[in-house]
Amino acid sequence: MLARILRKLESFIGADGIRWSNIPDGIYSFNFHRIGNWKKTRFDPCVFSCDSDKLDDLIVFFKKEFDIISIAEAVELAKKSSQKIHGKYLVITFDDGYKDNYTKAFPILKRHHVPACFFIATSLIGNNKLPWWDRIAYNYKTNKFKSIKLSSWATTVKYKGDDKEFVRDILAATKISLDPIEVQLKEIEKLFPLEGELPTQEFLSWENLAEMILHNMDVGAHSHNHEILANLSQDEIIYELTHSKMLIEQNLPYKVNSFSYPVGSQGTYNKSVTKALFDCGYDIAFNFQPGINVNIDENRYDLRRFSIEPSTTIHSLKNMLSYAKTY
Ligand SMILES: [Zn+2]
Known part of the structure; x- marks a missing residue:
């Protein structure tokens, strides 16, 4: 309550602008799911992040304010463990692997010459399975x-x-x-029976991903079955991590070293998942909790991401980052 009043007061006197110009150095990450109009979908409206126009505006804003980096560059920064990060870096990510990531997001990213990482749940790729x-x-x-x-x-x-x-x-x-x-x-x-054929949900194909890789996009694993990893046995965890990595590497000329946790909130993964990621050859993993990543090496399997929602505006985004915690 007090924090909210303070924020309003700061905004009123213009101090929020000072906060924004002083956001810390570190790795920032924004996560998207679907691109499009949630009001028009026959499927889950809650997984839409924004439409194409807003994505375009956001990319322009990101380019102006951050140094947008690839997964390889993020891993490189993480490896310089003891040194303090200088600069404001940004990793753009997409979770799940919906087709609109290719039809809507990819052309915009390509036009702006910025990289992004697409975390795919491999059981959904290249088939018509409806999650x-x-x-x-x-x-x-x-x-x-x-x-x-x-x-x-x-x-x-x-x-x-x-x-x-x-x-x-x-x-x-x-x-x-x-x-x-x-x-x-x-x-x-x-x-509530469903009559007739189920519609085919559109997820990315391996061909889509192969083309995206050619234009500097990264592909990361988001497990195979998109299950909450903390609920699985150790053998099942290992299967989710290795099978998704193997399928990507079999189907694409790409070496996978990044992961994003399905759901990704606190409690959906734990220490044994993190250790399994290391054992399975992953260098870096992202959760789905807001925060600015400052201690990169320490948290390389627990990097934070801000969520982009239909209600997000440049103003709300600046505000969110100005008051965000560092980790
Ligand atoms: Zn997901």
């Missing part, structure tokens, strides 16, 4: 049910007048349930 979150959102958008309760859920999730909020609430209930996702999907589709 569970899009499958549930698609079911709601097709059947338009107004409330839902699965046997493992404590409460009924009710529609409160907002499509996006309802989808978010259903997905949240699914995530905290003790039943496996597959069991819940079956139950949902028994309650």
